[in-house]
Amino acid sequence: MRALEDYLSQLRLVLESGFSGSRLEPWWQAMWPDIVAALPAHGSSAKWEHALSSLPTLPPTSVDAGPVVRVGREQDLSREQHEILHTSLSALSPWRKGPFDFFGVVVDSEWRSDWKWQRLIDHVRPLEGRRVLDVGCGNGYYAWRMLGAGARVVVGMDPGVLCVQQFRAALSYQPHAPIALLPLGSEALDRDLAVFDSVFSMGVLYHRRDPLEHLRELRRALRDGGELVLETLVIDSDACEALAPPGRYARMRNVWTVPSPTLVQQWLREAGFAEVRCVDVTVTGIDEQRATPWMTFNSLRDFLDPEDPAFTVEGHPAPTRALFIATTG
Numbered sequence: 001m002r003a004l005e006d007y008l009s010q011l012r013l014v015l016e017s018g019f020s021g022s023r024l025e026p027w028w029q030a031m032w033p034d035i036v037a038a039l040p041a042h043g044s045s046a047k048w049e050h051a052l053s054s055l056p057t058l059p060p061t062s063v064d065a066g067p068v069v070r071v072g073r074e075q076d077l078s079r080e081q082h083e084i085l086h087t088s089l090s091a092l093s094p095w096r097k098g099p100f101d102f103f104g105v106v107v108d109s110e111w112r113s114d115w116k117w118q119r120l121i122d123h124v125r126p127l128e129g130r131r132v133l134d135v136g137c138g139n140g141y142y143a144w145r146m147l148g149a150g151a152r153v154v155v156g157m158d159p160g161v162l163c164v165q166q167f168r169a170a171l172s173y174q175p176h177a178p179i180a181l182l183p184l185g186s187e188a189l190d191r192d193l194a195v196f197d198s199v200f201s202m203g204v205l206y207h208r209r210d211p212l213e214h215l216r217e218l219r220r221a222l223r224d225g226g227e228l229v230l231e232t233l234v235i236d237s238d239a240c241e242a243l244a245p246p247g248r249y250a251r252m253r254n255v256w257t258v259p260s261p262t263l264v265q266q267w268l269r270e271a272g273f274a275e276v277r278c279v280d281v282t283v284t285g286i287d288e289q290r291a292t293p294w295m296t297f298n299s300l301r302d303f304l305d306p307e308d309p310a311f312t313v314e315g316h317p318a319p320t321r322a323l324f325i326a327t328t329g
């Protein structure tokens with residue numbers, strides 16, 4: 001969405017049509033002032049707003065949500081429009097989640113997010129017709145994948161404003177997609193909504209000082225009989241224990257707790273989930289998270305001990321991520 005007002009109108013439309021008469025309706029209406037306030041048009045946002053308003057104007061086009069989320073086709077743009085598009089998308093860097101292809105401009109993001117999708121998709125209930133919430137959704141890469149997998153409507157939440165701006169770039173070419181990305185943290189899930197059929201929280205749990213409260217937020221968002229997909233950093237241990245990094249973890253400042261898979265499963269049960277399963281544990285490789293022309297800062301390779309990449313530069317076990325599925329009974 002090129003103009004902020006257009007984006008806000010589209011948000012309202014998706015929320016109104018997707019959740020009329022549900023408990024989400026009074027919730028999003030109460031949150032509306034926070035949503036609007038989180039998307040200012042000054043500071044860095046002024047640069048991003050300029051980039052968005054410079055995107056080539058075209059009629060709505062297709063978004064093909066394969067491993068590469070493809071917006072439009074290369075032949076739809078002139079060479080001059082390609083250059084303008086490249087400049088606008090570059091101004092929205094760093095691109096951490098993807099890959100995307102905008103009219104032949106391939107945005108090779110820091111993460112191969114398609115690899116995580118591949119690890120999880122065969123384990124989750126089919127998304128056809130479901131109302132899905134993606135908490136900590138980044139720039140909406142997975143929201144497009146969820147829509148492509150048949151979701152009726154997808155709501156994403158992420159307090160990172162640049163994430164929303166990158167999402168707007170894709171949405172501007174398919175303005176009627178039933179996706180609403182809210183610039184809010186999951187702390188906003190402070191009441192029983194009981195509305196979503198599937199809730200995803202990937203890469204958020206360890207950023208929360210109170211992980212159990214995060215799981216309760218997710219529980220409150222789900223209807224009875226719904227499904228949670230949780231992904232988090234874990235330590236390799238069969239015991240019910242956690243690493244609480246005293247300083248940074250892989251150079252990240254905001255990693256508070258890295259639990260064992262057993263502890264995550266215990267927390268999930270404590271938060272009210274049933275049928276808890278750990279379906280995948282994968283050590284993150286430097287080919288899955290790496291610097292690219294679209295994310296030129298340091299990446300995983302720089303965060304690992306050069307002498308022994310089984311450890312981070314701080315001496316902690318190297319990043320390993322696990323996927324859990326649980327239901328609400």
Ligand SMILES: C[S@@+](CC[C@H](N)C(=O)[O-])C[C@H]1O[C@@H](n2cnc3c(N)ncnc32)[C@H](O)[C@@H]1O
Pocket residue numbers: 097111113135136137138157158159160163184185186187201202203204207208
């Ligand atoms: C490691 S990234 C994961 C992004 C994506 N879910 C994925 O799996 O690739 C963590 C994301 O969570 C967001 N985040 C951090 N704290 C959050 C919170 N309290 N509620 C929701 N999202 C949060 C960050 O802005 C960031 O986009």
